[in-house]
Amino acid sequence: MSTRKPYVRPMTGWWLKNPVYIRYILRESTAVFVGIYAVILLIGLIRLSSGEAAWNGWIDAMRSPGAILFHCVALGAAVYHAITWFAVAPKVMPPLYFKGEKVPVEKLVTAQYILAGVIYLVLLGLILWS
Amino acid sequence: MDTIKTDIVIVGGGGAGLRAAIAAAEKDPGQCIALVSKVYPMRSHTVAAEGGAAAVTQPHDNLEYHFNDTVAGGDWLCEQDVVEYFVAHAHEELVQMEHWGCPWNRKEDGHINVRAFGGMKIERTWFAADKTGFHMLHTLFQTSIKYPSIKRFDEYFCADIVVDEGRAQGVVVIEIATGRICFIQAKAIVLATGGAGRVFRENTNGGIVTGDGMALAYRRGVALRDMEFMQYHPTCMPGTGLLFTEACRGEGGYLLNKDGYRFLEDYGLGPPSPEPRNKFMELGPRDRVSQAIWHEKQKGRTIDNPHGQVVHLDMRHLGEKKLRERLPQIYELAEEYMGIDPAHEPIPVLPGVHYTMGGIETDGRTATNLPGLYAVGECASVGIHGANRLGSNSLVELCVFGKVAGEEATQFVKTTSNSPTGTLERQASEIGNRLRGLVDNPSGKERIAVIRSEMAKSMEDGCGIYRTEAGMRATCDKLAELKQRYRSINIEDKSSAWNTEWLLAIELGYLLEVAETIASSALNRKESRGSHQRLEGLEQRDDQNYLKHTLARYAGEGPPKIEYSPVKITKLEPGIRAYGEAGEKAEAERKKKKEAAHGK
Amino acid sequence: MANNEKTIEIEVLRYRPEEDDKPFLQSFKVPFTDDMSVLQGVQYIKDYLDGSVSFRWSCRMAICGSCGMMINGVPKLSCKTFLREYYPGKITLEALKHFPIEKDLVIDLSDFIGKLESIKPYIVPDAPRALEEGEYLQTPRQLDRIAQFSSCINCMLCYAACPQYGLKPEYLGPAAIALLHRYNEDNRDSAKAERMQLLNAHEGVWGCTLVGYCSEVCPKDVDPAAAINRNKVNSTIDYLLRFVAPRGGN
Numbered sequence: 006m007s008t009r010k011p012y013v014r015p016m017t018g019w020w021l022k023n024p025v026y027i028r029y030i031l032r033e034s035t036a037v038f039v040g041i042y043a044v045i046l047l048i049g050l051i052r053l054s055s056g057e058a059a060w061n062g063w064i065d066a067m068r069s070p071g072a073i074l075f076h077c078v079a080l081g082a083a084v085y086h087a088i089t090w091f092a093v094a095p096k097v098m099p100p101l102y103f104k105g106e107k108v109p110v111e112k113l114v115t116a117q118y119i120l121a122g123v124i125y126l127v128l129l130g131l132i133l134w135s
Numbered sequence: 136m137d138t139i140k141t142d143i144v145i146v147g148g149g150g151a152g153l154r155a156a157i158a159a160a161e162k163d164p165g166q167c168i169a170l171v172s173k174v175y176p177m178r179s180h181t182v183a184a185e186g187g188a189a190a191v192t193q194p195h196d197n198l199e200y201h202f203n204d205t206v207a208g209g210d211w212l213c214e215q216d217v218v219e220y221f222v223a224h225a226h227e228e229l230v231q232m233e234h235w236g237c238p239w240n241r242k243e244d245g246h247i248n249v250r251a252f253g254g255m256k257i258e259r260t261w262f263a264a265d266k267t268g269f270h271m272l273h274t275l276f277q278t279s280i281k282y283p284s285i286k287r288f289d290e291y292f293c294a295d296i297v298v299d300e301g302r303a304q305g306v307v308v309i310e311i312a313t314g315r316i317c318f319i320q321a322k323a324i325v326l327a328t329g330g331a332g333r334v335f336r337e338n339t340n341g342g343i344v345t346g347d348g349m350a351l352a353y354r355r356g357v358a359l360r361d362m363e364f365m366q367y368h369p370t371c372m373p374g375t376g377l378l379f380t381e382a383c384r385g386e387g388g389y390l391l392n393k394d395g396y397r398f399l400e401d402y403g404l405g406p407p408s409p410e411p412r413n414k415f416m417e418l419g420p421r422d423r424v425s426q427a428i429w430h431e432k433q434k435g436r437t438i439d440n441p442h443g444q445v446v447h448l449d450m451r452h453l454g455e456k457k458l459r460e461r462l463p464q465i466y467e468l469a470e471e472y473m474g475i476d477p478a479h480e481p482i483p484v485l486p487g488v489h490y491t492m493g494g495i496e497t498d499g500r501t502a503t504n505l506p507g508l509y510a511v512g513e514c515a516s517v518g519i520h521g522a523n524r525l526g527s528n529s530l531v532e533l534c535v536f537g538k539v540a541g542e543e544a545t546q547f548v549k550t551t552s553n554s555p556t557g558t559l560e561r562q563a564s565e566i567g568n569r570l571r572g573l574v575d576n577p578s579g580k581e582r583i584a585v586i587r588s589e590m591a592k593s594m595e596d597g598c599g600i601y602r603t604e605a606g607m608r609a610t611c612d613k614l615a616e617l618k619q620r621y622r623s624i625n626i627e628d629k630s631s632a633w634n635t636e637w638l639l640a641i642e643l644g645y646l647l648e649v650a651e652t653i654a655s656s657a658l659n660r661k662e663s664r665g666s667h668q669r670l671e672g673l674e675q676r677d678d679q680n681y682l683k684h685t686l687a688r689y690a691g692e693g694p695p696k697i698e699y700s701p702v703k704i705t706k707l708e709p710g711i712r713a714y715g716e717a718g719e720k721a722e723a724e725r726k727k728k729k730e731a732a733h734g735k
Numbered sequence: 736m737a738n739n740e741k742t743i744e745i746e747v748l749r750y751r752p753e754e755d756d757k758p759f760l761q762s763f764k765v766p767f768t769d770d771m772s773v774l775q776g777v778q779y780i781k782d783y784l785d786g787s788v789s790f791r792w793s794c795r796m797a798i799c800g801s802c803g804m805m806i807n808g809v810p811k812l813s814c815k816t817f818l819r820e821y822y823p824g825k826i827t828l829e830a831l832k833h834f835p836i837e838k839d840l841v842i843d844l845s846d847f848i849g850k851l852e853s854i855k856p857y858i859v860p861d862a863p864r865a866l867e868e869g870e871y872l873q874t875p876r877q878l879d880r881i882a883q884f885s886s887c888i889n890c891m892l893c894y895a896a897c898p899q900y901g902l903k904p905e906y907l908g909p910a911a912i913a914l915l916h917r918y919n920e921d922n923r924d925s926a927k928a929e930r931m932q933l934l935n936a937h938e939g940v941w942g943c944t945l946v947g948y949c950s951e952v953c954p955k956d957v958d959p960a961a962a963i964n965r966n967k968v969n970s971t972i973d974y975l976l977r978f979v980a981p982r983g984g985n
Contacts, residue, residue, distance in 0.1 A: 236923065583782070
């Protein structure tokens with residue numbers, strides 16, 4: 006008979022046992038808010054297609070304190086998700102070289118923020134211009 | 136007792152063992168090869184080799200230069216025919232490593248890059264950053280997976296060799312995970328178990344480097360050759376003994392004493408130049424550099440450190456970028472273990488035991504005088520290192536002679552058949568009982584760690600860089616005492632599964648055995664040569680009496696019987712071993728003499 | 736040294752398969768100096784306090800990959816983690832997470848070895864090359880593509896960091912995928928298509944949910960998360976190509 010008796014430790018509650026895992030679960034759960042936000046937007050579209058009264062009703066609902074609070078939370082979640090995504094994006098892409106040197110990760114992350122900023126400014130410009 | 140039948144059993148999964156296994160598998164894919172290793176192969180100590188592997192590569196280099204460097208570096212105690220074979224096959228073996236995927240550093244055009252190394256006339260050291268051994272080991276391990284005929288026994292501990300009818304017929308192993316003892320019957324055995332650096336206190340070696348194969352072969356009557364030659368590497372971390380590769384100096388690092396002076400100039404290695412110059416100053420051979428540090432200590436010109444007297448390895452002038460690219464691991468070691476940024480501060484270093492030049496006596500084809508038993512790598516003395524190994528010759532040795540061992544063992548298997556298992560199994564099971572008896576020792580009271588550290592301290596005191604008669608005698612006496620005390624060793628852990636205390640006890644038995652051969656061999660060599668340096672009027676080399684190999688033979692319980700055997704000289708007659716300016720002069724004279732001889 | 740010796744408490748999660756049904760914590764008081772590693776602390780325990788405590792170690796210089804353990808819940812190499820970093824608090828040591836415990840701090844890593852063997856971790860050349868033809872050419876830039884991923888020491892810290900491996904042990908995991916990527920990216924190799932099949936599988940790159948902790952704990956900056964996630968892109972391209980050219984654009 007073998008003297009081996011490997012002990013397998015249970016995984017229960019693993020995601021609470023390390024701050025890294027908690028942050029990971031938080032990042033993943035931002036999807037819930039973004040998902041709900043998408044559903045709300047979809048409802049808005051349906052409302053728009055069913056006439057002015059329905060649309061105004063939806064707009065009113067959006068102005069309720071609850072809706073505003075939700076949107077703030079959802080915005081926070083989306084921003085948090087974006088930050089984590091920017092941080093890992095250099096891992097997903099093949100290494101970039103500039104003049105024979107590998108472009109450092111920090112530069113790639115900064116570049117994303119700059120790009121995002123530019124896009125927001127352009128969008129803002131478009132909205133204000135129209 | 137479980138018996139496993141195989142054609143070849145290779146003990147040791149480091150560079151030499153893996154290379155032998157692959158060679159055997161390629162030579163005859165039909166045979167069964169058992170690769171036994173007490174750790175997973177990628178943990179083997181080859182992993183820690185840093186600097187590189189030497190082979191004649193550049194157009195202005197040639198085999199004779201590499202031969203001369205090696206033979207003179209070994210203070211003429213090399214088997215010159217074996218060195219000739221070695222230098223001639225070094226390059227193709229490194230190319231073979233390249234074909235298997237080893238990530239060698241390259242020049243811009245994609246060809247192999249080489250770096251300078253101590254005692255080498257021309258730059259010829261292939262390197263993979265400063266993790267050459269790591270990359271070679273992983274390359275060999277991963278490549279070995281390709282061969283289905285190699286059956287690995289990972290984490291099996293080799294505890295004895297079974298000899299019957301005058302030949303080696305198998306090994307007794309312990310499956311570490313369960314404590315089960317098995318017999319692996321084989322027609323040929325290749326020992327590739329590495330060195331024995333752990334017999335010393337301050338050493339660069341991993342915990343597994345305990346001279347297993349040496350002790351096993353020795354107990355079975357095979358001589359250990361030239362064991363007095365232990366290499367001190369000059370640049371080790373104080374306290375832990377961790378290694379700062381010679382490549383630190385190859386890339387241009389300086390050694391400074393407490394006055395910031397490049398003291399090697401005072402020891403026949405000058406004159407100094409700002410840029411590294413082959414065979415000058417910091418690129419002198421390891422024995423000479425370590426000895427110089429010892430002398431600096433006697434003169435009070437070293438620096439106080441909690442772990443002893445140190446000198447400085449100064450690489451500040453190389454700049455962070457070059458250090459990070461060429462010596463990343465050194466950078467990491469200095470930063471993380473010592474809190475030192477080598478780009479801005481010198482690193483305190485002292486000599487530590489690094490390499491066992493001697494080992495199991497073999498012929499140039501890795502065969503021992505026990506039929507069926509082969510030995511290769513650091514555990515063996517095939518004859519290329521002599522009294523002092525040159526840095527970057529040992530990684531190549533693993534490849535060149537690993538291949539030879541695998542092929543020779545294969546050849547032997549073809550002419551041999553397995554003996555009936557019965558008597559062998561009986562012998563194996565007696566060995567098994569003795570091994571278990573160690574755990575159940577009723578008279579156990581001695582702590583393993585206490586004996587081990589007393590041994591290591593005594594070896595350092597008596598068989599260090601410079602040796603005295605009284606010091607060596609004291610060490611011999613101490614070892615005899617420790618061997619006596621070893622009989623009443625206590626193992627607290629009585630279990631079977633993963634009983635590492637039991638294994639430590641067996642390893643300690645190996646260490647004591649090997650330590651005794653080192654001390655006795657040293658005591659009997661009454662001259663100074665290479666890494667064996669004596670005081671008291673024996674400071675010179677004595678070719679008249681000692682241009683010969685020491686053979687330490689097992690003689691039962693007591694110290695070994697010391698015999699001598701001749702050294703094979705083919706091309707290079709013993710001459711002055713000098714470096715720096717004196718070396719250039721000596722070489723010019725040798726050349727002149729040779730030309731004159733040809734002229735006649 | 737003896738005069739400024741301090742003492743630190745080290746708790747070890749013990750498990751002795753022949754005696755215990757489950758692991759338990761045992762505490763030791765270990766005298767230490769500031770340059771002592773956690774490994775040296777455990778060695779002290781084994782040498783002088785309790786010889787039955789089992790753990791793997793060898794090189795002491797963070798290259799052999801033997802001595803990984805959970806140190807206060809974080810997977811680390813014990814040889815390059817220092818006792819002083821925890822003093823005066825206590826240290827709790829546990830075998831690497833997500834692996835079965837064989838005994839005390841020793842894990843069963845045979846699952847990983849099997850995975851390593853499965854990924855063809857060797858060069859499969861287009862056509863065999865004779866030794867006389869010399870080395871393959873590989874520029875420093877080409878070497879740079881594989882250098883980082885060939886630095887893995889198989890220490891298993893990344894697996895201990897990866898909850899997905901803990902939940903689904905069939906997942907190929909960080910180190911194996913990093914090594915696979917190393918061979919796929921090597922200009923001397925031609926077996927990418929075969930290895931892609933392993934990556935494309937459910938147990939391949941898609942077992943990863945980008946927790947990213949593997950790369951954080953890696954002691955050799957291998958960045959396995961990068962290897963995995965770059966191959967999610969490769970795997971997607973591979974998948975799409977199959978519609979255009981069956982057999983994966985081979």
